[in-house]
Amino acid sequence: MSPSEPMAGSSFATLQELVVDKGLCMLCHGCVASCPVDAIEIVGERVSLTGECIECGACYRVCPGKGYDFDKVREGLFGRREKGIKERFHGVHLSGKNLRSSDDEVFRAGYVGGRVSAVLIHALEEGLIDAALTTDWGEGPTLSVGSGRICRDRASVLGSSSSKYLFSPVLTLLKEVQRDPDIERVAVVGLPCHIQALRNMRSDKAASRYTEKVVYALSLNCGAPNLTDENWRSLIGRIMEVSREDISSVDIRKIKGRTLRFRVRMKDGTESVRDRPLSDYMGMIKRYPRWPRCDLCIDYSGELSDISFGNPLARTEKGRDLLDGAVKAGKLIPGSRDQATSQFAIDVYGYLLKKVGAKRRVERRRRKGEPHPEYRC
Numbered sequence: 001m002s003p004s005e006p007m008a009g010s011s012f013a014t015l016q017e018l019v020v021d022k023g024l025c026m027l028c029h030g031c032v033a034s035c036p037v038d039a040i041e042i043v044g045e046r047v048s049l050t051g052e053c054i055e056c057g058a059c060y061r062v063c064p065g066k067g068y069d070f071d072k073v074r075e076g077l078f079g080r081r082e083k084g085i086k087e088r089f090h091g092v093h094l095s096g097k098n099l100r101s102s103d104d105e106v107f108r109a110g111y112v113g114g115r116v117s118a119v120l121i122h123a124l125e126e127g128l129i130d131a132a133l134t135t136d137w138g139e140g141p142t143l144s145v146g147s148g149r150i151c152r153d154r155a156s157v158l159g160s161s162s163s164k165y166l167f168s169p170v171l172t173l174l175k176e177v178q179r180d181p182d183i184e185r186v187a188v189v190g191l192p193c194h195i196q197a198l199r200n201m202r203s204d205k206a207a208s209r210y211t212e213k214v215v216y217a218l219s220l221n222c223g224a225p226n227l228t229d230e231n232w233r234s235l236i237g238r239i240m241e242v243s244r245e246d247i248s249s250v251d252i253r254k255i256k257g258r259t260l261r262f263r264v265r266m267k268d269g270t271e272s273v274r275d276r277p278l279s280d281y282m283g284m285i286k287r288y289p290r291w292p293r294c295d296l297c298i299d300y301s302g303e304l305s306d307i308s309f310g311n312p313l314a315r316t317e318k319g320r321d322l323l324d325g326a327v328k329a330g331k332l333i334p335g336s337r338d339q340a341t342s343q344f345a346i347d348v349y350g351y352l353l354k355k356v357g358a359k360r361r362v363e364r365r366r367r368k369g370e371p372h373p374e375y376r377c
């Protein structure tokens with residue numbers, strides 16, 4: 001059976017048995033976003049049924065954790081497979097550029113040049129979208145899960161700029177958007193797993209209504225680790241020299257150049273603040289293991305998005321129009337040679353980690369009869 005095909009009689013029990021209990025959940029929140037009766041929640045770090053299941057099967061059908069039919073979705077989106085060596089590396093795309101935000105404030109707030117934020121601000125200012133759906137640091141109690149933000153203006157986009165190595169509930173905002181008469185068009189920013197779930201939702205008879213207002217799907221490349229709550233507590237406990245059990249919430253922002261400001265709220269209401277170089281943070285975070293299912297994910301560069309970031313790659317025509325429009329409007333300018341060089345090195349790492357390494361890990365699991373996602377690609 002194809003990974004995207006519906007399964008007869010599927011329900012939350014199917015999702016639980018074939019995905020959650022087998023350790024294949026990516027915490028993309030696609031199931032929560034698709035449940036028409038709001039019966040599914042993430043409790044701690046586990047997808048859970050907290051209401052009554054009506055057995056529509058949407059949660060199971062949209063789930064990218066069980067595997068993914070990249071061939072089918074790619075064909076529907078682009079009308080073709082990858083061509084040539086560049087596309088085997090990066091996925092189907094129409095153009096790619098080394099860019100950064102021209103605006104100092106956006107550049108500084110962003111993680112790597114503020115390119116995502118610049119594109120969102122451009123789309124809002126030009127009236128191409130009414131809102132952008134982005135990700136904030138979480139409000140607890142699980143440090144590994146962020147919170148979603150509906151941005152209607154520049155200040156809000158900047159407030160949620162920068163990368164957070166968190167599981168994002170961004171897709172769950174789609175229901176709120178669907179109900180809001182003032183919002184007709186949105187851009188969603190997500191990781192590759194979010195975009196996969198979003199594409200599944202769009203073609204699903206029960207879940208597609210939640211995606212009707214989505215006009216742009218923007219993806220971040222993803223090769224850096226998403227940590228568990230336990231490991232976040234350990235990391236932050238070490239950086240801030242506080243007791244890990246007593247941490248209530250964390251907020252990390254770039255303040256200047258490559259310096260991060262860590263703001264940690266403790267359960268007793270006190271707050272501590274500390275500045276650390278980005279390189280220290282990245283060095284420490286990489287020592288922690290990745291969420292196990294992320295190690296089986298073969299999509300490094302958001303191959304099913306309209307635009308993906310790293311170096312922005314426009315994949316669809318509307319993605320290319322949006323990116324070109326942001327360049328023409330002067331919102332994005334060429335990035336530095338250093339930025340291009342370091343992005344190239346990161347992309348090689350990401351390619352080896354996911355398109356080579358994860359494929360091998362999936363194959364190994366298949367041979368051993370262990371739970372694994374089914375891919376068609």
Ligand SMILES: Cc1cc2nc3c(=O)[nH]c(=O)nc-3n(C[C@H](O)[C@H](O)[C@H](O)COP(=O)(O)OP(=O)(O)OC[C@H]3O[C@@H](n4cnc5c(N)ncnc54)[C@H](O)[C@@H]3O)c2cc1C
Pocket residue numbers: 109110111112113114115116117118134135136146160161162163164165166167168170189190191220221222223224225226309310311343346347350
């Ligand atoms: C978990 C993770 C792993 C990554 N791994 C790589 C990698 O291996 N190689 C690589 O080239 N790039 C990777 N990135 C992307 C990279 O860190 C930058 O986000 C990207 O280059 C865009 O930078 P920017 O300055 O243009 O974006 P910004 O202008 O800073 O905007 C970033 C946008 O992403 C949103 N966002 C932040 N965190 C999340 C999240 N967890 N889920 C969904 N949306 C989020 C923000 O709300 C914001 O809208 C990763 C990002 C994350 C979150």
